[in-house]
Amino acid sequence: MSMQKILLKLTVNGEAREALVHPMARLLDVVREDFGLTGTKEGCGEGECGACSVILDGSLVNACLVPAIQAQGSTLRTVESLAGADLSPLQEAFLHHGGAQCGFCTPGMLVAGTHLLETHAVQDEAGAREGLAGNLCRCTGYVKIVDALLAAREGRP
Ligand code: FES
Numbered sequence: 001m002s003m004q005k006i007l008l009k010l011t012v013n014g015e016a017r018e019a020l021v022h023p024m025a026r027l028l029d030v031v032r033e034d035f036g037l038t039g040t041k042e043g044c045g046e047g048e049c050g051a052c053s054v055i056l057d058g059s060l061v062n063a064c065l066v067p068a069i070q071a072q073g074s075t076l077r078t079v080e081s082l083a084g085a086d087l088s089p090l091q092e093a094f095l096h097h098g099g100a101q102c103g104f105c106t107p108g109m110l111v112a113g114t115h116l117l118e119t120h121a122v123q124d125e126a127g128a129r130e131g132l133a134g135n136l137c138r139c140t141g142y143v144k145i146v147d148a149l150l151a152a153r154e155g156r157p
């Protein structure tokens with residue numbers, strides 16, 4: 001049985017975008033393949049690793065778990081939105097503190113961290129660890145990532 005594709009319209013990183021998507025398509029695939037925004041990564045594909053983190057209508061979600069059609073009419077932000085002419089303060093802090101090693105988790109960490117900062121959800125180290133609990137990193141032991149998040153929060157290098 002073939003299912004008819006659906007015209008998906010949404011705002012992606014401040015621009016109106018559209019794509020013809022299969023009703024079962026995942027937001028992750030539409031972001032990467034239809035919109036060419038490959039900064040969003042696929043790790044587990046099961047909602048466990050956070051590599052595919054994006055901000056959908058102000059909420060942090062795992063794009064591997066969200067049906068693309070659920071984003072109809074929504075506002076989506078991906079990691080590509082974080083840097084303008086300059087890196088964002090959190091990106092600068094990741095560089096400064098060595099928060100990226102292999103780099104695979106980094107886009108998701110940056111998106112999740114940005115969401116934490118924007119929602120003022122982090123007060124201290126424990127809060128930073130808890131806030132990033134949905135994002136797995138095999139390399140850093142989290143210390144450098146947490147340091148970077150706290151530095152960005154406090155507006156210091
Ligand atoms: S790829 Fe989505 S949570 Fe792992």
Ligand code: FES
Pocket residue numbers: 099100101102103104105106136137138139140
């Ligand atoms: S830097 Fe390698 S998984 Fe986080």
